[in-house]
Amino acid sequence: MTVLAPDYQRSKNRRKISLRLILVVPFILQISVAIGLTGWLSLRNGQKAIDDLATQLQRAISDRIQLHVDSQLKIPHLVNKANEYSIQQGLLPGRNLRSIENFFLKEVRSFESVHYMDWMNESGDYVGVVQLQDGTLNSQIVENSTTHRKTYTYKVTSQGKRSKIWSNLPIYAPRLRPWYQAAKQAKRAIWSPIYIGFDKSTIAFDAVLPVYNQKSALLGVLDTPVKLSGISEFLRNLHSNRSGQSFIIERSGLLVATSTSEVPLLKSTNKKFQRLKATQSSNSITQSTAKYITQHFGNLTQINGSQQINCDIDGVRQFLQVTPMRDSWGLDWLIVVVIPESDFMAQITANTHTTSLLCLGALVLATILGILISQWIAKPILRLRDASQAIASGKFDQNITIESVEELSVLGAAFNRMGQQLKQSHVQLEDYARSLEQKVRQRTQALQQEIRDRTHVQEALRASEERWHLALKGSSDGIWDWNFQTNEVFYSTRWKEMLGYEDQDIGNQLNEFLSRLHPEDLERTKQSVQDHLTRTTPNYIEEFRLQCKDGSYKWILARAQAVWDEAGKPIRLVGSHVDISDRQQREKALQSIVEGTASAIGSEFFHCLVQHLAQVLQVRYALVAEYVDEEKTRVRTLAFWIGDGFGENFEYHLAGTSCIEIVNHKPCDYPENLQPLFPEDLDLVDFNIQGYWDVPLQNSAGDAIGVLAVLDVKPTTHSHTQESILKIFAARAGAELERKYIEQQLRSAKEVADNA
Numbered sequence: 001m002t003v004l005a006p007d008y009q010r011s012k013n014r015r016k017i018s019l020r021l022i023l024v025v026p027f028i029l030q031i032s033v034a035i036g037l038t039g040w041l042s043l044r045n046g047q048k049a050i051d052d053l054a055t056q057l058q059r060a061i062s063d064r065i066q067l068h069v070d071s072q073l074k075i076p077h078l079v080n081k082a083n084e085y086s087i088q089q090g091l092l093p094g095r096n097l098r099s100i101e102n103f104f105l106k107e108v109r110s111f112e113s114v115h116y117m118d119w120m121n122e123s124g125d126y127v128g129v130v131q132l133q134d135g136t137l138n139s140q141i142v143e144n145s146t147t148h149r150k151t152y153t154y155k156v157t158s159q160g161k162r163s164k165i166w167s168n169l170p171i172y173a174p175r176l177r178p179w180y181q182a183a184k185q186a187k188r189a190i191w192s193p194i195y196i197g198f199d200k201s202t203i204a205f206d207a208v209l210p211v212y213n214q215k216s217a218l219l220g221v222l223d224t225p226v227k228l229s230g231i232s233e234f235l236r237n238l239h240s241n242r243s244g245q246s247f248i249i250e251r252s253g254l255l256v257a258t259s260t261s262e263v264p265l266l267k268s269t270n271k272k273f274q275r276l277k278a279t280q281s282s283n284s285i286t287q288s289t290a291k292y293i294t295q296h297f298g299n300l301t302q303i304n305g306s307q308q309i310n311c312d313i314d315g316v317r318q319f320l321q322v323t324p325m326r327d328s329w330g331l332d333w334l335i336v337v338v339i340p341e342s343d344f345m346a347q348i349t350a351n352t353h354t355t356s357l358l359c360l361g362a363l364v365l366a367t368i369l370g371i372l373i374s375q376w377i378a379k380p381i382l383r384l385r386d387a388s389q390a391i392a393s394g395k396f397d398q399n400i401t402i403e404s405v406e407e408l409s410v411l412g413a414a415f416n417r418m419g420q421q422l423k424q425s426h427v428q429l430e431d432y433a434r435s436l437e438q439k440v441r442q443r444t445q446a447l448q449q450e451i452r453d454r455t456h457v458q459e460a461l462r463a464s465e466e467r468w469h470l471a472l473k474g475s476s477d478g479i480w481d482w483n484f485q486t487n488e489v490f491y492s493t494r495w496k497e498m499l500g501y502e503d504q505d506i507g508n509q510l511n512e513f514l515s516r517l518h519p520e521d522l523e524r525t526k527q528s529v530q531d532h533l534t535r536t537t538p539n540y541i542e543e544f545r546l547q548c549k550d551g552s553y554k555w556i557l558a559r560a561q562a563v564w565d566e567a568g569k570p571i572r573l574v575g576s577h578v579d580i581s582d583r584q585q586r587e588k589a590l591q592s593i594v595e596g597t598a599s600a601i602g603s604e605f606f607h608c609l610v611q612h613l614a615q616v617l618q619v620r621y622a623l624v625a626e627y628v629d630e631e632k633t634r635v636r637t638l639a640f641w642i643g644d645g646f647g648e649n650f651e652y653h654l655a656g657t658s659c660i661e662i663v664n665h666k667p668c669d670y671p672e673n674l675q676p677l678f679p680e681d682l683d684l685v686d687f688n689i690q691g692y693w694d695v696p697l698q699n700s701a702g703d704a705i706g707v708l709a710v711l712d713v714k715p716t717t718h719s720h721t722q723e724s725i726l727k728i729f730a731a732r733a734g735a736e737l738e739r740k741y742i743e744q745q746l747r748s749a750k751e752v753a754d755n756a
Contacts, residue, residue: 031366035359038453051319055308058321058337060477060576061238061246062306063559065335066325068234069248071583075113076207076224077189077329083107083117083222084211091735094119094211094219097127101139102700103735104129105160108137110727112720114224120174121220126151128223142174160702183208183221190330194228194256196265200273202229203256203264207329228257228264235259244339245285248325249278251300251332258286288313289338293322303334305538310341317341358456478577480560482510484570489513498556498579500549518545518553525558533562533570540575555584582721588616605736606639607646613710613729614641617722621687621711624697624733627704635659635707638737642687656680658692659707667695672715691716695726697734705741708733 083103086092092100097119104117108131118128118140126142137156154162174180179192192206209222235246239259247258255264255278262283266276278290292313297303306323313320323335478495482488488508496506499516506512517525521544532540540560545553560575606624614622620643625635633654640647658668658678670677670692675684683689693716694709708730710716 028363028367028370032363034453035362038355038359038456051310054319054339054341055321058308058319058339059306059559061244061337062321062323062335063576063578064238065235065246065248065337066323067557067578067580067583069231069325070327072113072230073207073226073327073331075111076226077209079107079111079114079117079224080189080207080209080222083119084209086735087211087219087222088213091739094121095123095125097125097141097143099700101127101129101141102160102702105137105139105156106698106731106734110724110731112724113230115227116225118174118223119220120180120223122175122218124175126174129156160698160700179206179208179223180221183210183223184218186210186330192223194250194254194275196273196275197227200265201263202227203275204228231257232259232264236261244337245283245289246335246337247278247286247289248333248335249290249300251334253277253279253290253294253300255281255286256333258283260286262286284314285338289318289320289336292320293336300334313338355456480513480575480577482573484572495577498554498577499546505549513546516547518547521545529573532560533573540573543580546577554579555581582719601736602740603638606733607641609729609733609736610639610641611646613708613726614643616725617710619691619710619712619716621689622709623711624706624708624737626697626706626737632704638706652683658684659694659709667693668709669693669718671717687711688713690714693718693726695730697730697737699734699738699741705734706737 083092086103087094092103094100100119104119104127108114108117108129115131116128118126120126124142126140128140130138130140132138139154139156139162141152141154142150152165154165157163178195182190182192187210189207189209192208194203194205196202197204204225204227207224207226211219211222213219231248235248235257236259239246245259247260248256250256254275258264258281260283262276262281264276265273266280278286279294281287281290292311294300296309296311297307303322303324306321309320309322311318311320317340319339319341321337323337325331325333325335476494478498479490479492480495481490483490487510489510489512490508491506491512493503496503514522525542525544528537528542529540531537540558540562542558544556544558546556547553557578557580558575559578560573562570563572563574565571610622610624614620621641623637623640625637628634628636628651634651635654636651637649640649656678658670658674658681672691674689674692675681678684689711691712691714692709693711694707696704697706697708699705708726710726
């Protein structure tokens with residue numbers, strides 16, 4: 001006893017660590033690491049999902065901008081091409097400004113997107129037609145022989161006749177204008193440089209086309225101006241229900257269009273207007289984004305493909321995409337889409353706050369449990385300590401009873417072995433049973449904790465999936481996702497609706513797509529997919545036809561991007577479908593009237609016209625007719641298409657027929673139930689006609705000279721695109737019919753002269 005006392009005293013004076021601290025700290029540390037890792041992974045996965053969603057949204061916006069601008073800017077060049085044909089074929093004499101003026105008036109009325117077109121020949125004669133915002137028309141004339149190089153502006157009536165001189169300007173030399181010089185130098189169809197409009201409130205550029213005769217001599221230049229404010233209006237409408245901005249710039253950095261209300265013009269110190277650079281924009285986001293792009297790429301001409309950048313602009317993290325846009329007429333622009341990260345972070349911030357609260361609660365609970373467990377374990381050990389100290393002091397009659405932990409129970413039994421040999425077996429069995437019960441309780445707690453952790457993970461996955469579905473519902477494009485590992489394809493609800501199907505009508509098999517693909521497009525589409533999967537092409541972009549539920553076909557623009565694993569094997573192909581049927585139909589109509597009637601005149605022309613018109617509008621019958629009496633009560637058909645060939649021409653009275661309104665220069669439109677409206681017209685019954693639609697044919701003076709009509713055996717539906725197509729065919733037919741009359745008059749005059 002006296003020997004042990006000094007050692008005990010020395011050990012008592014040393015600094016020791018509490019048993020409770022040893023038990024609690026590791027327990028809390030493990031829980032903290034597990035909770036922190038779970039929260040970090042949740043935040044990281046949420047951020048990745050936001051980046052992917054922002055990328056898809058940027059691509060969708062850029063694609064819609066490029067598709068809209070491309071479709072709008074094609075029309076002026078197509079109009080120029082059609083007018084070039086008329087001039088080269090002699091249908092529009094290049095020196096007869098009055099005929100060209102009347103023809104331009106008809107075309108301006110026929111095209112919604114064309115408000116101005118003009119013609120300048122090499123003699124310095126100029127004619128232009130402009131449609132004002134209130135719908136009225138003005139014509140501008142510069143004719144050396146009559147106006148002495150002055151510009152006269154006339155108000156034009158609804159019948160296409162000049163009413164009065166609106167204004168006259170001093171000597172004007174259109175051949176010195178940049179658009180004329182650019183076309184003459186290029187010797188082909190191009191875009192003129194962008195210039196500031198005469199009203200100093202907008203900018204514009206011109207689709208110009210030099211016209212040559214058969215000897216390659218320049219006859220003049222066709223010009224169709226395009227106001228760029230329409231593109232800005234489209235960008236504003238595109239962002240009306242979503243955040244972020246879009247703007248279009250030239251390679252020089254000059255602003256072309258913007259989704260903000262800013263006008264891309266700058267008033268200098270000498271009170272003259274000049275074009276605005278994007279880096280000088282009054283909008284802070286546009287200005288900062290343009291400066292960042294210029295600094296990042298060094299030279300805007302170096303941007304040859306779509307670029308996606310995550311950057312900080314004015315202290316705010318932004319998702320930025322720059323996409324080049326070019327066409328065959330010299331257009332070279334950059335489309336810039338910028339979206340702030342804050343638009344997507346609201347839900348992530350809320351989830352992070354919730355996760356933090358849950359982690360804090362779990363940490364507090366773990367701390368409380370650690371303290372309770374440490375006290376529960378330390379209490380019997382402290383009793384053993386006290387008993388050991390009593391034995392060290394000479395008190396050997398200690399009887400220690402420990403029933404909570406088996407190991408401590410064995411240690412207590414060593415103290416009591418001298419006097420408790422008979423009770424040892426019973427005490428050990430009882431302690432063992434309690435030990436098993438305690439282990440079951442501990443295992444149950446561990447399982448409960450595991451269930452809570454899994455529940456948190458499932459909630460995070462469910463929230464992420466809900467955000468994905470909301471993004472799909474908000475998009476107007478059809479989304480699809482091909483998983484090569486399972487060979488299953490996910491088709492969004494919008495993808496199915498584009499083809500007229502309900503969500504449950506189409507499964508997840510690849511054949512759902514292949515079976516609806518037009519046979520003529522099948523091999524080309526497969527090859528395009530294969531080229532992208534083998535990385536021959538950086539992106540999958542294809543146009544093809546898909547069959548709808550009603551059996552018709554729609555033109556689809558498909559874009560997709562593949563995902564490869566580390567070994568270079570494709571594992572997924574994710575893309576979108578955009579319905580471009582209307583655009584295809586307009587292009588097909590213009591191509592049909594240009595190609596189908598290119599070399600035809602007279603009777604052959606009218607036969608080609610009605611055949612192509614019926615095919616483009618997908619109707620059974622089409623006819624073109626001319627008036628045969630001065631009172632315009634009777635007409636005679638010039639060509640009649642009956643679905644599988646041409647019918648015989650015939651004459652008929654307009655009274656009592658569906659054509660009666662054509663006398664008043666009014667189009668007639670009867671989509672269905674036509675026969676009860678005109679019971680005296682027996683031809684309607686013979687041909688089983690249900691729907692009827694016609695427009696009057698007019699000469700250059702605006703007088704009605706005939707009718708162009710389409711008829712069908714089923715009810716007809718007329719879209720804006722179909723109406724534009726019918727008016728295009730009618731304008732062309734009216735010009736050819738007027739040419740026929742002029743040719744007849746010339747022939748009669750010649751016969752009279754010969755007889756004399």
